[in-house]
Amino acid sequence: MSLIVQKFGGTSVGTVDRLKRVAQRVARTRSEGHDVVVVVSAMGHATDQLVELMGQITLKAPGREVDMLLSTGEQVSIALVAAALGELGVSARSMLGFQAGIETEKAHTRAAIRTIETARLRGLLAEGVIPVVAGFQGITADGEVTTLGRGGSDTTAVALAAALSADICDIYTDVEGVYTTDPRIVPEARLLREISYEEMLELASLGAKVLHPRSVEYARWKNLVLRVRSSFSDHPGTVVKGVDQLEILNPVNGVTADLNQAKLAVLGVPDQPGVAARLFANLAERGINVDVISQSVHGGHLTNDVAFTVAFDDMGPAREICEALAAEIGAMGVVADGTVAKVSIVGAGMINHPGTAAQMFEALGGAGINIQMISTSEIKVSCVIDRARALEAIAVVHRRFALDKEQQPVVLSR
Amino acid sequence: MSLIVQKFGGTSVGTVDRLKRVAQRVARTRSEGHDVVVVVSAMGHATDQLVELMGQITLKAPGREVDMLLSTGEQVSIALVAAALGELGVSARSMLGFQAGIETEKAHTRAAIRTIETARLRGLLAEGVIPVVAGFQGITADGEVTTLGRGGSDTTAVALAAALSADICDIYTDVEGVYTTDPRIVPEARLLREISYEEMLELASLGAKVLHPRSVEYARWKNLVLRVRSSFSDHPGTVVKGVDQLEILNPVNGVTADLNQAKLAVLGVPDQPGVAARLFANLAERGINVDVISQSVHGGHLTNDVAFTVAFDDMGPAREICEALAAEIGAMGVVADGTVAKVSIVGAGMINHPGTAAQMFEALGGAGINIQMISTSEIKVSCVIDRARALEAIAVVHRRFALDKEQQPVVLSR
Numbered sequence: 001m002s003l004i005v006q007k008f009g010g011t012s013v014g015t016v017d018r019l020k021r022v023a024q025r026v027a028r029t030r031s032e033g034h035d036v037v038v039v040v041s042a043m044g045h046a047t048d049q050l051v052e053l054m055g056q057i058t059l060k061a062p063g064r065e066v067d068m069l070l071s072t073g074e075q076v077s078i079a080l081v082a083a084a085l086g087e088l089g090v091s092a093r094s095m096l097g098f099q100a101g102i103e104t105e106k107a108h109t110r111a112a113i114r115t116i117e118t119a120r121l122r123g124l125l126a127e128g129v130i131p132v133v134a135g136f137q138g139i140t141a142d143g144e145v146t147t148l149g150r151g152g153s154d155t156t157a158v159a160l161a162a163a164l165s166a167d168i169c170d171i172y173t174d175v176e177g178v179y180t181t182d183p184r185i186v187p188e189a190r191l192l193r194e195i196s197y198e199e200m201l202e203l204a205s206l207g208a209k210v211l212h213p214r215s216v217e218y219a220r221w222k223n224l225v226l227r228v229r230s231s232f233s234d235h236p237g238t239v240v241k242g243v244d245q246l247e248i249l250n251p252v253n254g255v256t257a258d259l260n261q262a263k264l265a266v267l268g269v270p271d272q273p274g275v276a277a278r279l280f281a282n283l284a285e286r287g288i289n290v291d292v293i294s295q296s297v298h299g300g301h302l303t304n305d306v307a308f309t310v311a312f313d314d315m316g317p318a319r320e321i322c323e324a325l326a327a328e329i330g331a332m333g334v335v336a337d338g339t340v341a342k343v344s345i346v347g348a349g350m351i352n353h354p355g356t357a358a359q360m361f362e363a364l365g366g367a368g369i370n371i372q373m374i375s376t377s378e379i380k381v382s383c384v385i386d387r388a389r390a391l392e393a394i395a396v397v398h399r400r401f402a403l404d405k406e407q408q409p410v411v412l413s414r
Numbered sequence: 415m416s417l418i419v420q421k422f423g424g425t426s427v428g429t430v431d432r433l434k435r436v437a438q439r440v441a442r443t444r445s446e447g448h449d450v451v452v453v454v455s456a457m458g459h460a461t462d463q464l465v466e467l468m469g470q471i472t473l474k475a476p477g478r479e480v481d482m483l484l485s486t487g488e489q490v491s492i493a494l495v496a497a498a499l500g501e502l503g504v505s506a507r508s509m510l511g512f513q514a515g516i517e518t519e520k521a522h523t524r525a526a527i528r529t530i531e532t533a534r535l536r537g538l539l540a541e542g543v544i545p546v547v548a549g550f551q552g553i554t555a556d557g558e559v560t561t562l563g564r565g566g567s568d569t570t571a572v573a574l575a576a577a578l579s580a581d582i583c584d585i586y587t588d589v590e591g592v593y594t595t596d597p598r599i600v601p602e603a604r605l606l607r608e609i610s611y612e613e614m615l616e617l618a619s620l621g622a623k624v625l626h627p628r629s630v631e632y633a634r635w636k637n638l639v640l641r642v643r644s645s646f647s648d649h650p651g652t653v654v655k656g657v658d659q660l661e662i663l664n665p666v667n668g669v670t671a672d673l674n675q676a677k678l679a680v681l682g683v684p685d686q687p688g689v690a691a692r693l694f695a696n697l698a699e700r701g702i703n704v705d706v707i708s709q710s711v712h713g714g715h716l717t718n719d720v721a722f723t724v725a726f727d728d729m730g731p732a733r734e735i736c737e738a739l740a741a742e743i744g745a746m747g748v749v750a751d752g753t754v755a756k757v758s759i760v761g762a763g764m765i766n767h768p769g770t771a772a773q774m775f776e777a778l779g780g781a782g783i784n785i786q787m788i789s790t791s792e793i794k795v796s797c798v799i800d801r802a803r804a805l806e807a808i809a810v811v812h813r814r815f816a817l818d819k820e821q822q823p824v825v826l827s828r
Contacts, residue, residue, distance in 0.1 A: 016467070053430070053490075054497060056430045058498065060500075060501070065493045068493035069490060069497075072489045075483075076467075076483060079468070079482035082479050084471045093478070094479055094482045096482075
């Protein structure tokens, strides 16, 4: 008998029929002899509708009232799921964040979980009752309702699974698992059986919306096995676990593109120490995240070009900051380009396969796609290219690494 | 400076625009220098929609889950009203039942309030913050969300006003106050300036849906002045207070009809002690409320007829119980009549005006309306008549007592 945390997202409980099917799935897991803790999100677009409602009242709602409002979405879901389980003859009880012992810091709309007091949940499990916990919400030590921000229900599920030492945390969603790339772009995209936390984190931060990075980081920290699967099928989905526990370690497990990018360059920066540091400090002060950075030296001129990418929405403010600094330090000028995208390959096995990056550059070059900037990490290679060719680039790279075919297990050399 | 509790019903917060107007009204009261505690219901038909949603899941939802679900309706309202007040520059904070210190007994869907710990609300008031409290909900000592049943938000408002020793409790609704009768039936119906708790209770139990009887009883117990008024106008509304504090004591303050009645009669009951008691005990066991009762003796036969009224929906089961008992005791038979209504006059001044009942009988008789049963209390006279003539009866009686005209203050003789 295992203890399984099952988390169902908004699409999985989007209608009464789907919600009933969620109850059936939970009941089946229970009847297989497992202890189950259920975590649910708000039904379908309920949260968006509440946000829209608040927007009609005020555009500067206090975070406290936003949390008070949005937390009702999950409250509706837990009551209905618990009742649906009851209808199937399964003993279940809905649990608000505070009832499930989820204490957060005192920060509204994006609170971090501080502690989980599991006594009550453990008591229910011991009685054979399935707790149905509201995702996305918690309570501060002084009794204020908080929410956990984007991906909050995933975080709730993972944190509960860790606190309860669950054997596995299933994240049910509307896709069958994690793919080598977006199947809407590349039809041959393959569903991965396994992926490491690290790869999942890179994929998530690169825009794959399956799991929120925070929950993956948390699972990695606690060494908790996650399973991403569809609530609409019985497919086993994708297991997310530690890189050391992976059976197969392909050099590349996924290709993805971030279309929400803009490139900025400060040209002819005098070659003085600390100039780049000032630029990035100024950007950070304005809350602008910088992604890929490259610096190129012009031989003989004693100046260089500093280029970097930011989220497309930050292009305007980033350009202002660059221009102010360029004027101050006597740089030649600033170029802003809102027509770029970042295409990346991710793979925990890359470290054992020298030349993986070169294969990607070749694939892109062979298709006549110009690489404007490059950034690499141990398990990732990113290329900034013309946005118009991003989808083509994904397909080309996917084919180059034959990601549609599962590769043989690799023996780790380290 | 007074402390005023203002309660707004579902219609008053039924749309975003109405909800903003509620905030404006609260802000105005605040700007007049009063301390205000706001209590709100769920928006419009939100509660009905949630009930409907649960009905699609199961027809036997546990009370706990029903409360978990329904309490979200008020939670949405308080967040929006608090945010709307903020938008007007007024400091406000939404309060769930548990945050407002409302502890109830451990009974779901119809919990009674046990205590209100007012420290937090008093703290907010002392800081100049308006608490916006969720009506209809509370929490048990062990942290379970409960709801207070029908008219629950009125109960919340009245209980809070009493606990905070508020100067007045305003119940904002979609009518201008309490009328002498339903203005849709009798256009000359007059809005009452004042009415006693006792009269209000009789009117409420007779079907006037302005205030829930439980909240009126509570206000009477605590001697708390209520004011029923419209959230859509500035009309002062109707003040509900102790009979001793009333300025005007009309013999009759209202006429009302209960159309949801059925009459049953057990005929030829042997004149033995305890037979009627057994009948009513059997009815009570099945949860059937008996209203008007009359017993008539047949001279010389040593039998009598026992007649009574019940809610129309209870006619079937009541008939079964009567027939079982009639067979057992050898009564002549049972008659059930589902075509009756009860017309009543209510007036705290009746006690000082002998002959008020006779005037009502004359009025009905003069219109050719036959009186089938009569029941009286200190402040009420009810007549059971043919349902088809109920609305006509209301108009006739309203005219007979000239209820469209406000009468002069009466000096109490007691």
